[in-house]
Amino acid sequence: MKIKSYIGALALLLVLSLLAACGSDTNGSNNNGTGSDGKSGKETTLTFWHHYSTASPEEKTLTEQLIPQFEAANPGIKVKAVAYPWDQLHKKLQIGGSSNDLPDVARLDIIWVPEFQKQGLLVALDEKFADFDETAKGLLEGPLSTGKIGDHYYGLPLNTNTKVLFWNKAMLEGSGLSKAPETTEEFFTAIAQIKAQSGKAWGFGEPALQGWNILPWIWSNGGDVLSPAMDTAQGYLNSPATVDILTKLRAAAQAGQIAGFKPGDVPVTEGHAQGSYAMMAEGPWAFAQFESQFPDFKAGTAYFPRGSAGSIQVLGGEDLGIFSKENGEESWKFVKFLTSEAAQVSMGKVGQIPVNLKAMENSEIKNIAYFAPFLEQLKTSKARPPVAAWPQIDTVINDTMSSIFMTDRDIKSELDQAAAKIDELLKQ
Template sequence: MTNKWSKLSLVILAMLLVLTACGSGAGTGNESASESGGKATGKQVTLTFWHHYSTASPEEKTLTGVLIPKFEAENPGIKVKAVAIPWEELHKKLQIGGSGGDLPDVARLDIIWVPEFQKRGLLQPLDEKFSDFNDIAKGLLEGPLSTAKVGEHYYGLPLNTNTKVLFWNKDMLAQSGIDKAPETAEEFFADLAQIKAKYDKSWGYGEPALQGWNILPWIWSNGGDVLSPDFTTADGFLNSQATIDIVTKLKAAYTSGQLAGFKPGDVPVTEGHAGGSYAMMAEGPWAVAQFQSQFGDFTFEMASFPKGSAGSIQVLGGEDLGIFSKDKQEESWKFVKFMVSEAAQVEMGKIGQIPVNLDAMESNEIKAVAYYAPFLEQLKTAKARPPVDSWPQIDGVLSDTMSSIFMTDKDVKAELDAAVSKIDGLLKLNN
């Protein structure tokens, strides 16, 4: 009898174990969050997100304190580990990581980096990987979206956009006999001379660097360029007469003490504009936030960048989101879509990041940011830097060339011709 009960007990125990497993819904315990519909019934997936928002900045605080918690609440199977890395260090870290395999799942990329990492095969082609790409893309600004396209495919989505406008000190210009911001390049250079005559120890214009971000607006607005329309050569463009003419005028302004800001030891441009060192500068919306937080008593004015023969053409800035992940692509795509959604874009827009989401731009909260207006107007004619993978190296050549032109007696055309030779060499090397 004891033996029979023992066998019966074993059978009952086995049946209970089977029923318990079926009723728990636990499965194998190995299904991913994407396979379980984002519910916390499988293992947790952790995404690594590298970005270059400054630590403790309003952007970083909003990302980590508002957006990521909201995303995680909506996607309980996914956690996001955000890592803040300074801009230049992030670029190098991604370059090194591409060789060593240490890469994030998602990264906030300067728009000029996308072609470089696409060529190395590090970025996922989003329009090929995800069937709802077109549905998401059509809700975003066309210009910023184009910065993520290399060849026939999109390797990212725009996260935010920006450009620069002319900031001008109304009091300094008035004291110099000028009653408005210069509307044309001709007026601009004439104003520099008048300002210098009034303020011998100040400068009419501050420029913090001589890279493409700083120089291209002048070249483009004057009808020049750095590369040909098909991005195959600099010859006939960087050394064109239109480029030579505007660079010569800028050099003359520097030599006459009317322009400064890019040399080590110069007064920082944004702080100098608020302090009366520079009567004018070209900067982005982040300058407004800096004025408001650090120079509350300073009244700043904004206007469109001075028009040249080709119009008022500023440089298009901003960042794209790229997916590097090979094994967490669905989860990464969910995070990217969330970051470009209306709700997330409005949150970032309220603290100075110009949205790329069309619905977000129409929201009352974004329209209430009054200082966006001149930037949105300037964005209508802003141009992106050339989408070539060698642009960082080309930008270095451009910066070195401009430094040589401005700070030596070397011939402008000869220096631009030499730069053309170097840039064409880079283009051939990378093709």
Template structure:
């Protein structure tokens, strides 16, 4: 009897052990899900796409969901911040430690944040950097290089072309857009003779973005190739020559747009105040949305002795993250991939991905063609930390030259002294 109950006890014990093991097995089955949730990585992405803009809608409604579907375990939290506020927030965050994992940066910010040690050197961190970089436009890619290393990848690019009013030029006896600087200045005089209350050309500011194309195309520059001095460049004969011609055009009432109270340039071009202007693809969108009846024309920027050289604009993607670098790199690579670039390209962001530029959907955007051609010779502003301050000196100097009859070389010499001082500080 005792032996019988012993056997029963052993059987019950075995059943209990199996049940316990099964219970542990079920408990273990829930752990992977829990561990998976704990391993979920969230990337913060600060950008300056306007809220509810087509770009922001495509980012949040198309691109991020696609990236997350292709990269299980990585979530992206986009944060929209206005351009100037984003710059300040990154500056403050760099001091306080509150920074995003990835950010969309104006190309002129990269040297500043690189010098502060906030951006990751991508070509040193990631073994496939060169493979990715080879598939991108060389000009935009150069904007992310500081010294010997790359601290970002280009996200989108832009430049400016010459917009011209075919009717105004035709009425002035000009049957095509001016192809050279000489033809341009001759056209200004003819337009003024026909349209006394209008201007041949509108320029909204006198900063580097506006003035450098004229200087570069005329064979001048603002800094030496190694960015160590402005002497012999900003005050060179080539620079003096083109600035003299531009000031004479302004003094003759042939050029306007940069003074407070002047007719806004893009609106003024559509309204007949300015026969010509140099602007980017955003002007096309503005014409189409606000001035549907205006028949605008586009042409290459007028050639000088050095060719037709416009300024390169755009944004780069930079990685700030210290502990999520691999995940951040995956997101950056996705954003510069053909698929993502095509999606953004369809709504007005000129791609930097070479395959995307050849994509039929991008080629179908008819107004891209002049900009893509101009990009072949576009040039980036100096990739140095002190550029914002140098740009301020340039703008102030040009304002003084245009608004007064001061000696141009003397004004440029004074600017050289200030700029060289800034270069020494940095």
């Protein structure tokens, strides 16, 4: 009897062990109740890396409204959002690609998509997800095209943007100017007049010297960075048109009419609202910042100053890219949610221009008056070159512009050297 009891107990223990093994989570996910499929009991945590500024209206809307709404509608899926500054996020993704430490989903600057696609890190959305075409139909065609590399889409647009000229009415009027400058010639006359009137203020604030900041001046003056075939910078970055506009901008900076890009300078957006910078070129998110930090400041906007080639600003925006190899379906659900009408309207109300067609027609979005100049400027905005080497090219541009604006070195020679460096990057 003892032998039979021992055998019976052993058999029972074996059965219980097998049942426990069947119920365990073999891929590392938590097993806490109903899962994303409503049956398996598996809970999936998605990591979402983004570059919304910490505590900004956009970041608060994402973490306090949208993510809780998504989790409530998708039991079993949790989202861990992690914010990084723009440049740090780019480096984090570059390093993660080598160390296999990547998020499930990331908010990508549109200029990063070719780079990460070339490295084989992004999921081809139209190949992986059967309802991609149906989802894509509901989004603006221009922003949608920023995620297409070759024959496939590696990103879905989250938002689009550009910059317009902001002008501090009190500062301009105090300098005898009744309106914002319409041409580059008027612009340089205006900032000189503002500096002469108020020695402690600057006519224009420029926070950085990267392509995002410098290209609109070059483009509007008839210059460019790369050839139309995007295979060389020779004859384009170092063209007479580029030299001409940079010569004028450097002279203005040396005269104390332009500032904001040097370490220790007054932050541009805050300085514009507080009377340090009479003008700046910025995106729609500036209004959300004014509303939260400077509610009494009334900003004026105008088109970017027109040069010989027109008023050409830079096309901005972000795409959502999926890096996940294990949580693809859950990641796609999150991506679709962030591009849905409801989510786009919520983010639109804090300054993010929607890409969802229904959101664009939503009455709450149409009532946002300050979107109007940006939507008009978008008609002549131009995208940065969609080449995989663009982040490295942008570094060359930033270094070159820093050398030009902070020294007395010959501008043409600096641009010649930069063009040679860029051509080497294009060959890689």
